[in-house]
Amino acid sequence: MTDSIKHVAITGGTHGNELTGVHLVKHWQSHPIEVKRSSFSTELHLTNPKANKEVRRYIDQDLNRQFNIHDLNNNELAGYEQQRAKSLNKLLGPKENPRVDFVIDMHTTTANMGMSLIFNTDDPLLVGMAFYIKQHMPHAALFYNPSERLEDNFLTSMGRLNGFLIEVGPIAQGLLNYQVYSETQKAVLHALDYLELKNTGQALDLPTQMPGYKFTQKTPLPENERGEISAMVHPNLQDKDYHAIHPGDPLFITLAGETIVYEGESTVYGAFINEAAYYDQHIGLSFMEKIDITLRDSNL
């Protein structure tokens, strides 16, 4: 196969306070057999050690927004994570022609998103991986967020074929939860199994279509006249990631207890509802649309 995968990177701790990926990398470093497959090499990386040591999302900038080609090539961007991105560009890249075929980056969220598989392209290898994992973990949500690989600023875009972000929640920052840990572990191992099956030409029996969600926009938290957060996620919406939000449904509730409703005209679906990491930007949730995702025939 011309597109065969030779080098896969599994990364954790890109956000330093998301401990699940950090401890999975440490576990696999001492149990490498679990991630070893015959047809490709698997490498393990802790991508943001300083932020991880301080149990903070980042030191200077969100590392997972530093990987677009212009920023990687801009030497004036010299913050800690901007430098980390350049180091990772050397380690995994260069972005224009990466050494690594595929990056699987492990994240967690305070939102009730369960097992969410986030991918940025409709390439059949990526979509097939999402479908394969969902076949084995039917509760997984497929989260499609299309982007152009060189312009994409996520770490996953460092893979030659773009990559795969595994986002599991709800879990608070700065701790471990066995359910989240073992779910993430299972999803990564399914991803490696899938690549092994693809590489070795095995039959996969994947459906041609599966339901999923496509990111549309981020929705801000209400602010007062001083620019401070003046409302929070409405209790009817809390933990309702991937549920429908109809026009007139409650979105937020003010500190004084007044409900603020969704004033859009079409039904949307929520994700990243009440994600702590988005409070600095006063973002309350993401809106998604429900879509059918198609697996193109990679042999055509």
Place this chain on the structure above:
Amino acid sequence: MTDSIKHVAITGGTHGNELTGVHLVKHWQSHPIEVKRSSFSTELHLTNPKANKEVRRYIDQDLNRQFNIHDLNNNELAGYEQQRAKSLNKLLGPKENPRVDFVIDMHTTTANMGMSLIFNTDDPLLVGMAFYIKQHMPHAALFYNPSERLEDNFLTSMGRLNGFLIEVGPIAQGLLNYQVYSETQKAVLHALDYLELKNTGQALDLPTQMPGYKFTQKTPLPENERGEISAMVHPNLQDKDYHAIHPGDPLFITLAGETIVYEGESTVYGAFINEAAYYDQHIGLSFMEKIDITLRDSNL
């Protein structure tokens, strides 16, 4: 009454990433009528503004461990929170003879502790307040952690009669959840109502005994030979705060999936199970004993 309450301080943001108390203080600053009572003054304080701005538990030291009399009088302790404690000693104290009669400090936890009322003395005024709130919020847990006021290092010990810590969870750090916010709000308002009733000599009809828990010890997370966390809270124990832990019950599970059991000889009860803020000290949970708490007759 010789013990009548004249000045009550309600404090929030002592841990800068626990946003519930911060936003309740802001809410009450713009709606002061809610916390106004006829027989005493209520003051509102954000106690750790710099940590709050950075959405971190603390800048240099945990502020809620800085209030013992020796540390307050030790001018060599000059970290940010050590200085904040000295400022609060001037504002609310001095500790030896405080201006403020009572401090109600609002906290949150990542543990599933629901509405927990933490108090450090068997003084009938404190115990009566806990009983009064539990009468109105029967799901509240009474958490007795006896200490000597001058030696106590919690902010609540800055009140003349010692004080009251309201701890609500589960909630991740760095975000708001309306249920946690409104529960905390209700508990504080019940506390103020209680003080008003006591001050004005109203009949309270409190029971003489209620069930509760007494702190016994903190229990460490397992570590590997390099001193790193090697296990997490067992899924059977996660979210089971205030449930019984019997000898042989699972406590932890290693990164490789091996269960570690409780090897003590007597039944204990868990609290602060998987509290993110205790990971830096590698603490997994607190052990408690179940007790009956007695309300002494304050007129004897």
